[in-house]
Amino acid sequence: MKQLLILSGKGGTGKTTIASAFIKLADAKAYADCDVDAPNLHLITGWNTEPKKTDYYGLPKAEINLELCNECDQCRQNCRFDAIKVEPHYKVDPFSCEGCGVCEYVCPAEAITLKPVVAGELMLYSDGEKVFSTAQLKIGNGTSGMLVTEVKKQMKSVAADAELAIIDGSPGIGCPVIASLSGVDMVLIVVEPSISGISDMERIINTAAKFGTKTAVCINKYDTNIKHTEKIEEYCKKQELPYIGRIPFDSNAVKAINNGQTIVDIDCTSGTAVKEVYHKTMSLLFEKGGN
Structure with missing residues (x-):
């Protein structure tokens, strides 16, 4: 061809x-x-x-389990894309999240996971x-x-x-x-x-x-x-x-x-x-x- x-x-x-x-x-x-x-x-x-x-399916997006989240703020402080919002609870902005996984890595409560998303x-x-x-x-x-x-x-x-x-x-x-x-x-x-x-x-x-x-x-x-x-x-x-x-x-x-x-x-x-x-x-x- x-x-x-x-x-x-x-x-x-x-x-x-x-x-x-x-x-x-x-x-x-x-x-x-x-x-x-x-x-x-x-x-x-x-x-x-x-x-x-x-x-x-493109890159995955982070998702926060509020039942496990202890609001330590580590995810927000370490997100270079400013994708973590507090309004009033911790939440991921899917349009800003790049799926890098840093938030999942630093979360001491293991409250964050990366989920596949239809892109x-x-x-x-x-x-x-x-x-x-x-x-x-x-x-x-x-x-x-x-x-x-x-x-x-x-x-x-x-x-x-x-x-x-x-x-x-x-x-x-x-x-x-x-x-x-x-x-x-x-x-x-x-x-x-x-x-x-x-x-x-x-x-x-x-x-x-x-x-x-x-x-x-x-x-x-x-x-x-x-x-x-x-x-x-x-x-x-x-x-x-x-x-x-x-x-x-x-x-x-x-x-x-x-x-x-x-x-x-x-x-x-x-x-x-x-x-x-x-x-x-x-x-x-x-x-x-x-x-």
């Missing part, structure tokens, strides 16, 4: 719009949405069936031919990287024989992006021509380089700032990075997404441009002698 990961250094670049178009063009049998904090690929991939849902939900769509893996992390939980790993495992376990898997990653360079990068064959970075877009592009390129992953770049909404578009193209040339095309700003793209369609489902300029980017990406991904 060849795994193509689509990333952007920042949100709002059109990463998911391009990922959904690639899935449609490739008629992909396996794909995943690894933006577990705010998944939205399911809105435009046309699934009418309910997914198989599985609880995801999110894995979802798997499958019709016997195609597989779509995604998840939703619950508010206040910080184990997004671990959940991304589970999303990828879930996809591969069901669609191990698929020739191609397309993965829609998270914005930024944090834990979910690092987990997404692990084991993929190629990264396509979607950049917007803005100052923040260029800065974040450089950060995600450097992150991908640490994994030794083949990387290519395309520019979305290139015509909103030609000067910055040219800067991005020059940067790719200097860094000897494959630059595989421009996609114009297109108001019809918004209409398509709002109708639950991809930009290649309608006749529009962005859809025409993304087809060329798709073919260049596939050639680079499956090139002879490639990784």
Whole structure:
């Protein structure tokens, strides 16, 4: 299975719009949405069936047994996350607790235990031919990287024989992006021509380089700032990075997404441009002698 990961250094670049178009063009049998904090690929991939849902357990949370608690205050004094409250009895704030276990260790009355907590939900769509893996992390939980790993495992376990898997990653360079990068064959970075877009592009390129992953770049909404578009193209040339095309700003793209369609489902300029980017990406991904 060849795994193509689509990333952007920042949100709002059109990463998911391009990922959904690639899935449609490739008629992909396996794909995943690894933006577990705010998944939205399911809105435009046309699934009418309910997914198989599985609880995801992240880090445990501390719980205080008030019948055993002698209110010695050791737990509160030693909690570096300020998760122990006294209102009026000792209580753990689950949104602040990191499950480190210090409070359990220092409690002389053994009144504190770490309990497993559901931190999110894995979802798997499958019709016997195609597989779509995604998840939703619950508010206040910080184990997004671990959940991304589970999303990828879930996809591969069901669609191990698929020739191609397309993965829609998270914005930024944090834990979910690092987990997404692990084991993929190629990264396509979607950049917007803005100052923040260029800065974040450089950060995600450097992150991908640490994994030794083949990387290519395309520019979305290139015509909103030609000067910055040219800067991005020059940067790719200097860094000897494959630059595989421009996609114009297109108001019809918004209409398509709002109708639950991809930009290649309608006749529009962005859809025409993304087809060329798709073919260049596939050639680079499956090139002879490639990784």
